[in-house]
Amino acid sequence: MSDSKSEMLSTIRKALSEVPDSESPGDVELKRDYLQKGKLSQSEIVELFAERVGEYKATVQRVKESNLKKVIAESCKRENVTKLVIPEGFDKELLPVDIDPLFDNLGSPLTHLVLDQSDGVITTCAHAVAQTGTIILDAGEGQGRRALTLVPDYHLCIVREDQIVELIPEGFSAVESSVTKEGRPITFISGPSATSDIELSRVEGVHGPRRLEVLIVKD
Known part of the structure; x- marks a missing residue:
């Protein structure tokens, strides 16, 4: 065992030695005095989301509901997408007519290849x-299993304005029941996949899509 690891474990043991054996984590009240509720209007929240997503080098478009199918077709054409993965529950009426849809479902999941x-x-x-x-x-519906948004190189994601909250705590609260009651896996996506080595050389597409496009739909 390395000296640093031994020192770390020793520090943990020393801290735990002061905890009574009868005490459980639930006995200690956690302070939650951080900001849990945003103050921006919904229109300001949507504007901020569009700005922040764009800062991550994602392509962002504001779209009217009536134009959504047309914009999806234009995005696929621009990105040279013909073989498009379709999660279970996605609205097929929105799909372009000139693509080759690859439908994924629990009974017959698409292979990683x-x-x-x-x-x-x-x-x-x-x-x-x-x-x-x-x-x-x-x-959930129209989102599919995690592999669908990690393996393909391009991710076209539809976000409706009423799904956008202002703060991280609000986001956690929104998906709490999905975790505690249904046991669903949660994925957080902040821009296209990218990482940097020790010399800060940016590499994209390492652990997810290299290209992310977000369509913000006005209800």
């Missing part, structure tokens, strides 16, 4: 957070 050979995936979302420009997926 098929996902890798696809041109992209289109999904809805559960919620979004303006504060950090984050999209939240909870594997």
Whole structure:
């Protein structure tokens, strides 16, 4: 065991030695005096979300409901997407007529090879957070399993204005029941996949889509 690890474990043991054996984590009240509710109007929240998502190098478009199908078709054409992964529960009426849809469902899931050979995936979302420009997926209708949004190189995500909250605590509260009652996996997406090495050389597409496009739909 390394000296640093031994020192860390020793510090933990020393701290725990002062805790009574009869005490449980639930006996200690946690202070939650941080800001839990935003103060912006819904229009300001949507504007902030669009700005923050754009800062992550994602493509952002504000779309009217009546134009959504047309914009989806234009995005697929611009990105040269023909083989498009479709999660279970996604509205098929929104799909372009000139694509090759790859439908994924629990009874017959697409293989990782098929996902890798696809041109992209289109999904809805559960919620979004303006504060950090984050999209939240909870594997619900139109979102699919986690692999669908990790393997394809392009992710076209539909976010409706009423799904956007201002702060991170509000986002956690919004998906709390998905976790505690339904046990769904939660995925947080803040821009296209990217990482940097020790010399800060940016590499995109390492652990998710290299290209992220967000369509913010006005109800």
